[in-house]
Amino acid sequence: MTFGALSDRTRRVLACLVKDYIDSGEPVASATLSRRPGLGVSSATIRNVLAQLEDMGYVSQPHTSAGRVPTDLGYRYYVDMLLETRRASRDISTVEARMREQAGDAPLFDQLLSSASHVLFEVSHHVGFAIAPSDMHAIFQRIEFVPLSASRVLVVMVARGNHVSQKVIELNEDIAPSALTQAANYLNAEFAGLSLDEVRQAVLARLEEQRTLYDELRAVALTLARTTLEGIQSPTAVFIDGASSLADDAEDANGVSMSTLRTLLRMVEEKQRLVRLLDAYLDGPGVAVVIGAEHPDPQLHACSLVVAAYRDGARRGAVGIIGPTRMHYSRAISVVDGAAVAVARFLRDQN
Amino acid sequence: MTFGALSDRTRRVLACLVKDYIDSGEPVASATLSRRPGLGVSSATIRNVLAQLEDMGYVSQPHTSAGRVPTDLGYRYYVDMLLETRRASRDISTVEARMREQAGDAPLFDQLLSSASHVLFEVSHHVGFAIAPSDMHAIFQRIEFVPLSASRVLVVMVARGNHVSQKVIELNEDIAPSALTQAANYLNAEFAGLSLDEVRQAVLARLEEQRTLYDELRAVALTLARTTLEGIQSPTAVFIDGASSLADDAEDANGVSMSTLRTLLRMVEEKQRLVRLLDAYLDGPGVAVVIGAEHPDPQLHACSLVVAAYRDGARRGAVGIIGPTRMHYSRAISVVDGAAVAVARFLRDQN
């Protein structure tokens, strides 16, 4: 899309109106805009322009005797302008510095994402989130088995990027601690450097061969590995921070009603809903912005989402923020963009 | 405290009023109470009793022509009655069954507490929380070192109760993977079964001896152990679930204003505030209830807290719920009591 459809002046008026409204939260009157430097025309002229913009669906009036408010389409136009003109430059340094302050130089994977979500909240004053890539593409580094009882084992698996996961597994028959150590050694020597998905496939393949051969040690090791990898991929790790900002949004009633607040708080709890919501936006490069009614879920029509994907080798995760449609987009975009780059850098430095 | 100060009938009226108010949320009129079975007196008599109760500070009127509402003192009297007469019987089975459903038979420690907080939320429809005991008294079970780079090591420490913790540590000088394995073996053989606090002391003591002796392996192992244990105790693990219920509480304006909501959401984020809040109530046996203005923090005057400590050997943690002062106390008490017992049982079964 190009800006051709609107005249230069019309575009400036729209941009001015959106900015004013984002700052003030009040419907913007034609007289207010005419006093703005840059638009050297009278309020009557502005009124004509606004009438046009209203016809085209970019702004609307809450009631006849009120100023104009941007519609979702108006925000969309404004945001596209920001994105195309790169006026919202990416802000890596602030985010990276604050993350380092929080999580240190060599954070665990979970700490890294948790601090990313926290910093996004702190800087934007909206709900910040960070989503881990699917575990199946993580690079297997090491596994350890800790005997808990005769038939119960604690598995600790380490993947590249300081990514540690744990699981308790129940065995059909008792197993000696020494056998566990041997099993771990075998698996570590054999599979280090493969993705978890590849490990899973290799394990299944070898178990198939194993039926005919007879090697007690290997059989135990492979069975343990299979059980461990069984439930790994299911819930994607999600980190969210700043739910308290929702109360602020609801208070000055930015169109964020109590029911929207509830929906968002629920989403903060059932984090997997957020993952599903984001799936559609993870592919594109750079920052994606989803505004109000563009959301498939009607409950979210009062909210906007600013999200950017980050890469970790072949894997993709995402960071972003959720706030009211009336949000400071240029700042949000630069911060989210910066956070995505910062997270990717941290991960690169670890490997 | 005994109930002597109030006549039998007066007490029954108060209990009835509190129950009615908890159910309806509306100020209770004398006529409503007189229709209640059990209190076979006319509304005029009830009015006399209510006037007395008001003088004593157990109930109040929002305005002259309204019914009565219990004060915090009224709730306190009612709750003490519940606690003394054991009318709120402990409900272990519901909680335990739901926790088992959620977390399985052998949950990791974190999963156990997380599911406890979730179940408390589900059954009470208020914010549920679970707080881990201080890590320093956990029983050391096993340590593993995973080399990340020449001078960077991932430490995985397992304590009794499926309690896994991780940490990345930075070394002053490079170290060989084989040395790490030996160090882990040494520490595991030497210290298993001690509390982390005891381990820390033993490590420091041996490092002191070590200065004169000369044993490369031990020196490395002990230094690693010291670094690992340095930052362990600081933040107490806290699990909270059900923040979305706060929106419900605020919606039907149970005296839970937007600012209270914000305070609670903040507390859900800065979990350590909750820990500090609870410190005072962890000592007593059974369930503790803190009602409205009994809270030191004025922001919490619209909230009540129901909390019970659980034991894990010598360690103490806590579970509980937070809701509006108008809460279904008898149910809350039995559920929280049950959850504390259930958590303790899970932990006993693991050891």
Added chain:
DNA sequence: GCTGGCAGTCTCCACACACGACTGCTAAAC
């Protein structure tokens, strides 16, 4: 000591009214 009845009080709701904030339109000026 309990009860019925009654006057008094206060909230809540509906309606009316005036004020103020903008707009849309029109006619004149550039």
Added chain:
DNA sequence: GTTTAGCAGTCGTGTGTGGAGACTGCCAGC
């Protein structure tokens, strides 16, 4: 043709009034 000033019109907000309804407090009688 475009821009501007001016003015009439519209609608939300704040205020005030009145009546209905809900309870209470008090008093006199049982």
